[in-house]
Amino acid sequence: MTAPRFGIVLLPESLAGWGALCREAEDSGFDLLGVADSQSVFREMYVALTLAALNTSRVRLGPLVTNPLTRHLVVTASAVSSVDEVSGGRAILGLGSGDSAIYTIGAPPATLAGLEDAVVTLGRLTGGEPIDRQGRRWQVHRSARRVPVYLAAEGPRTLELAGRVADGVIAGMGLTPDVIRLSLEAIERGARASGRTLADLDVWWFAKTNVADTRREAIAPITMALAASANHAFRFTLEGKGVPPDLHERVRCLQREYDAHHHEIAGAGNAGLTDRWGLTEFLVDRFAIAGTPDDCVAQIRRAMSAGARQFITTGFVPDPRGFMRRFMGEVANLLRGD
Amino acid sequence: MTEPVRVHLRVPGTAPMPELMALLRDIEAAGFDGAGILDSQMISRDTFVVLGQAAGQTSRMSLFPAVTNPFTRHASVLAGAIQTVEEMAPGRVKFVIGTGYTSASTIGRKPATLAEMRACITEVKTLLAGGAVDWGGGARTELAFASKRPIPLLMAASGPRAIELAGEVADGALLLVGFNRGIVETALGHLERGARRAGRRLEDLEIVWAVRTGTAATLSEARRLARPTAVHWGILRWGGQWLEPAGLHLPPLEIPDAVRQIYPDLSHAQDWDAAIRATSFVPDDVVGQLCDAMGLIGTPEHCADRISEMTALGVRNLYLMPFQTFVGPEQEVRAFRDVVFPRLRAAGLR
Numbered sequence: 001m002t003a004p005r006f007g008i009v010l011l012p013e014s015l016a017g018w019g020a021l022c023r024e025a026e027d028s029g030f031d032l033l034g035v036a037d038s039q040s041v042f043r044e045m046y047v048a049l050t051l052a053a054l055n056t057s058r059v060r061l062g063p064l065v066t067n068p069l070t071r072h073l074v075v076t077a078s079a080v081s082s083v084d085e086v087s088g089g090r091a092i093l094g095l096g097s098g099d100s101a102i103y104t105i106g107a108p109p110a111t112l113a114g115l116e117d118a119v120v121t122l123g124r125l126t127g128g129e130p131i132d133r134q135g136r137r138w139q140v141h142r143s144a145r146r147v148p149v150y151l152a153a154e155g156p157r158t159l160e161l162a163g164r165v166a167d168g169v170i171a172g173m174g175l176t177p178d179v180i181r182l183s184l185e186a187i188e189r190g191a192r193a194s195g196r197t198l199a200d201l202d203v204w205w206f207a208k209t210n211v212a213d214t215r216r217e218a219i220a221p222i223t224m225a226l227a228a229s230a231n232h233a234f235r236f237t238l239e240g241k242g243v244p245p246d247l248h249e250r251v252r253c254l255q256r257e258y259d260a261h262h263h264e265i266a267g268a269g270n271a272g273l274t275d276r277w278g279l280t281e282f283l284v285d286r287f288a289i290a291g292t293p294d295d296c297v298a299q300i301r302r303a304m305s306a307g308a309r310q311f312i313t314t315g316f317v318p319d320p321r322g323f324m325r326r327f328m329g330e331v332a333n334l335l336r337g338d
Numbered sequence: 339m340t341e342p343v344r345v346h347l348r349v350p351g352t353a354p355m356p357e358l359m360a361l362l363r364d365i366e367a368a369g370f371d372g373a374g375i376l377d378s379q380m381i382s383r384d385t386f387v388v389l390g391q392a393a394g395q396t397s398r399m400s401l402f403p404a405v406t407n408p409f410t411r412h413a414s415v416l417a418g419a420i421q422t423v424e425e426m427a428p429g430r431v432k433f434v435i436g437t438g439y440t441s442a443s444t445i446g447r448k449p450a451t452l453a454e455m456r457a458c459i460t461e462v463k464t465l466l467a468g469g470a471v472d473w474g475g476g477a478r479t480e481l482a483f484a485s486k487r488p489i490p491l492l493m494a495a496s497g498p499r500a501i502e503l504a505g506e507v508a509d510g511a512l513l514l515v516g517f518n519r520g521i522v523e524t525a526l527g528h529l530e531r532g533a534r535r536a537g538r539r540l541e542d543l544e545i546v547w548a549v550r551t552g553t554a555a556t557l558s559e560a561r562r563l564a565r566p567t568a569v570h571w572g573i574l575r576w577g578g579q580w581l582e583p584a585g586l587h588l589p590p591l592e593i594p595d596a597v598r599q600i601y602p603d604l605s606h607a608q609d610w611d612a613a614i615r616a617t618s619f620v621p622d623d624v625v626g627q628l629c630d631a632m633g634l635i636g637t638p639e640h641c642a643d644r645i646s647e648m649t650a651l652g653v654r655n656l657y658l659m660p661f662q663t664f665v666g667p668e669q670e671v672r673a674f675r676d677v678v679f680p681r682l683r684a685a686g687l688r
Contacts, residue, residue, distance in 0.1 A: 014483075015425060039415040040465075040479045044422035047390030054391070072379070072410040074445055079384035086355050086387065105414055106477030134446030140380055261479065 003336050004300060006328065007032025007204060007312040009064045010320060011264060012048035019055035024321055026059040028328040032092070032204065034064025034312065038100045041263055046079045053087035060090050064312065065152045065170060067098035068110050068118035077125035077140045080147050084126070089145055093122060094170055096152035099232050100263035109235075112161060115151065119165045123149045150202070154233040156186040156240050163190025168202035170312065172233055174286040175207055175299065177306035179242050184307050202310075205303060207289040209313035211326050215291040219284055224264060224271040225316045226283040231258040231270075233287070250277040264316050289313065293330040300335060341654050343645060343687045345674065346372035346546070348404055348659045351383035353666055358388060359395045361666055366399045368675035369688075374404025374434065374657060380444040381602065386419045393426035400430045404657070405494040405512065407438030408450045408458030414473075416458070417465035417481050424489050433466075434512050435459065436494030440602050452503050455493065459507050463491055490544050497579060498528045505532025510544030512657060516571075516580045516632045517549045517644070522651050524583040544655065547648075550633030551658040553673040557636045561625055564635045566613035567661045568628035569597070569620050570605035577632060584631040594619055610662050634658070638677035645678070646685050 008030045012018060025033050033052060037045040045063055052061050062083070066076060076093070084091035095118055097109040110118065121138075124131055127146030130139040150168035153159040162169040163186065171183045188198045208225040212218035230251055234241060238248050254277045262268035274280040284290060289299045289311065300311065317323045347370050351358060365373050375392070377385035385403040392401055401423065406416060416435070424431040435458065437449035450458070461471045465481040466489055472478045493504035494512040504511035505528070515525045530540050550567050554560035561568075571577040573591055581588065596616045600607045607613035617625075629635035634644055645656070658674075660667040682688040 015422065039412070039418035041482050042418075043425070043483065044386055044390070044415075044419035046384060046387050047419065047422045047426070050387045050390045070412040070415050072445065074379045075384070075410045078379040078382075079387055082351075082355070082384040082387040085383070086391070104473075104477060104479045105412060106473040106475030136444060136446035138380065138445060261482075 002309065004304060004332075005031045005310045006332060007034060007310070008315050008324065009034040009036055009312060010315045011036045012043040012045065015043050015048065015051065018048060019051045021320065022052040023055045025315075025324055026056040028324045029332060030059060030324070030328065032312065033059045033061040034094060035061070036264065037063050037066040038104070038263055039070060040104045041100060041261070041265070046083060049083045050086055053083055053090065056087075060092055061087060062092035062147075062150075063094050065094035065096040065150075067096055067101055068114055069098055069107055070101050070105070073118060073121050074125060074138055074140060077122050080122075081126050081140060081144070084145060084147050091147050092150055092168070093126070093147050094150045094152060095119060095122065096170070097158070099228075100260040103260035112157060115158065116161055116165055119149050119151055122147075123167070148202070150204070152206070155236065156182065159183050159186035160190035163187035163196075163198075163201060164194045165190075166201070168204065170204050170206050172206040172229075173241060174233070175205060175289070175303045175308070176242070176286055177302060179286070180205070180303055180306035180308050182242060204310045204312045205308045206312050207314070208287050208316070209296075209327065210290045210317050210323060211293055211296055211331060213292065215295055218290045218292070218295070219280065219288070221266055221317050222288065222290060222314070223274045223280060224262070224266060224268060225314055226280065226287060227254060227258060227270040227273040228264055229287040230274070230279060230283055231255050244282075247279065247282055250279055253277050254279060266316065266318055293326070293334060296327070296331040297334045300331070340649070340686065343649060343653075343682055344371040344655045345679075346370060346374055346400070346657045347667055347670065348376065348657065349373045349667065350376040350381075351385065351388045352381065355383065355388075355391065357666075358383070359391060361668070361671075362392050362395055365671055366396045368671050369679050370399055370671075370674070372400035372402065372432070374402050377403045377406040378440040378444070379410060381440065381606070386423065389423045390426060393423055396427070398430075400432055401427055402432035402434045405434045405436040407436060407441050408454050409438060409447065410441055410445070413458045413461040414465065414471070414479060414481070417462045418483075420462075420489060421466060421481060421484060424487065425483075425485060428487065432490045432492055433462065434492045434494055435462070436512070437500065440606055444602055452499060455500070455503060456507055459491060459493060466491070492544060492546065494548070496577070501525055501528040502532030502535070505529040505538070505543060506535045510546065512546045512548050514548040516577055516584055517547065517634065517648065518584050518631045519651060520583040520585050521580050521631065522547070522648065522653060524580075526652075546655045546657050547653055548657045548659055550635070550661060551641070551670055552633070552635045552661050553638050553641055553670055555637065557640060560636045561622070561629050562614065564629050564633075564661060565617040565620070565625055566600075566607055566610065567605045568625050568632060569617040570603065571632050572624075572628040573620055574604065576605070580631075586627055586631055588624055588627075591619060605661070610665065638673040639681065641673070642678040642681035645682060646687060649687060
């Protein structure tokens with residue numbers, strides 16, 4: 001079995017020390033560096049990415065994830081191409097239907113058709129291809145290279161769409177073996193529909209992560225991140241997503257109480273929701289790689305047994321530097337021999 | 339000494355990023371007071387990517403998007419983005435927003451309405467001040483990281499109603515109207531009318547004159563190079579309502595098709611020589627009149643003298659817009675550093 005690869009999403013909660021944090025992510029051995037996009041909560045993602053690009057030399061980087069609604073598609077294409085230029089061709093474009101970025105402004109998430117259009121259009125625009133629309137020719141003149149588009153997908157239909165039209169997938173339906181298999185089947189269906197195979201897609205598995213001396217200490221600081229997963233991954237439907245029926249109502253209750261203004265903020269209002277609705281254990285099992293280094297290794301090996309190879313971790317913890325060092329130094333190291 | 343003349347320069351993000359950063363450092367070293375980074379997504383690098391990087395490459399001059407618009411980014415994105423840049427360049431950032439020109443036309447939409455401008459300016463202002471905006475549908479949001487340090491919010495305006503709105507709702511105005519006595523007096527009249535609607539006076543506003551600029555070794559060469567912009571402004575009547583206050587009386591001219599085929603338009607042409615050729619239907623003396631009314635076109639000495647003259651009308655804050663979007667403003671940087679700034683200093687205006 002090939003050793004797994006890891007990426008990380010960082011939250012630009014401040015730009016003081018941000019460049020050094022990104023450099024440390026690269027030095028720790030992460031292969032992918034994502035920056036979260038939530039304009040009312042975090043610093044402007046494209047400015048944060050520019051600083052990330054200037055402070056690193058190897059890691060691939062991009063929005064994880066942006067949406068097709070808060071910026072016009074041509075602005076997104078132009079901005080990610082600008083980051084691609086600053087980084088010397090290391091940019092990727094992670095796209096999703098919109099989470100806190102749109103809920104905080106009362107906008108509905110992108111539809112499947114909207115996402116498909118965005119993935120295809122953004123790929124073409126960054127590739128310098130002209131697109132005729134609204135009686136005008138859209139063309140981003142300054143792109144040097146087509147920036148690969150990764151679609152964040154949390155259900156079978158979006159996973160299938162990603163397989164059909166995207167270059168990569170941020171698979172977010174969960175990390176249990178049955179959910180991974182369901183996800184891969186959906187991605188593969190999409191890939192086949194466009195004459196490709198699963199091997200043509202760069203698939204990354206999104207995991208809410210933390211590592212500590214005890215399992216309890218690892219989980220406590222990321223309950224807000226687990227609540228975000230429950231809120232987001234199941235927001236349209238719980239059908240076809242492998243959630244035990246007896247938990248459906250509790251997931252709905254959590255979603256009703258979720259506050260997008262405190263999205264992914266440690267210790268803020270959403271942190272207590274998973275315990276209140278008795279969902280913590282289910283959500284850890286489903287969405288997390290969290291615990292002692294040995295716990296994390298076991299969870300990763302379990303996911304790998306079902307076909308996952310690349311994991312995006314989350315630096316959504318009070319000490320992201322400590323997390324990066326420990327995760328890559330201990331967990332990734334233990335897996336190196338796999 | 340009277341209040342000094344401040345001079346800002348437009349910088350299109352059309353050159354590779356390392357060149358752009360070197361240019362911005364040169365602009366600051368040459369003595370300019372600020373740089374406005376073009377926001378036109380199809381033809382220029384992303385304005386906030388450039389501004390974010392420029393913040394770390396400069397230390398004194400002000401930085402602003404020039405000019406952004408209310409429709410290619412949500413107001414909450416605009417507020418977050420400008421606040422982010424301000425955090426990297428504290429006290430040196432302005433926010434300049436207009437109805438959108440090439441940023442609108444290249445995506446097949448009309449410029450923003452004044453109602454859209456009013457809404458967006460109010461929203462961005464509220465968010466930057468730490469207030470909450472109600473977006474409808476029960477969504478009410480603050481900008482979590484609003485520093486509450488003042489970021490001047492200027493509205494770019496070319497028409498009378500837009501200028502009045504700027505006077506009413508913004509902290510100031512970037513006036514792209516032209517640059518002679520009649521135009522300046524008329525524009526100030528509109529701005530004052532708007533300011534009064536909000537119980538304010540002209541003195542309460544930051545007024546920046548956007549001035550189309552082109553210097554050359556001789557007056558005739560400067561005017562020849564300015565042809566596409568002059569014709570776009572005066573003959574295609576982009577600046578139509580300003581021709582009368584400017585005191586211009588132009589002969590009727592038939593506009594050939596070639597003029598409308600220039601991409602993205604005559605005054606932003608990628609092929610400037612082709613654009614100059616397309617204006618051959620306009621006689622030299624007409625171009626000369628237009629140049630004098632709309633901007634600073636001539637030798638550097640001529641431009642310095644024109645600025646000195648205009649200070650008599652209270653003009654103190656300039657935003658130079660070199661003609662060519664696809665050629666950097668290096669020529670103007672040299673001309674102002676070597677001739678215009680020393681002359682203004684000698685006149686006690688710098």
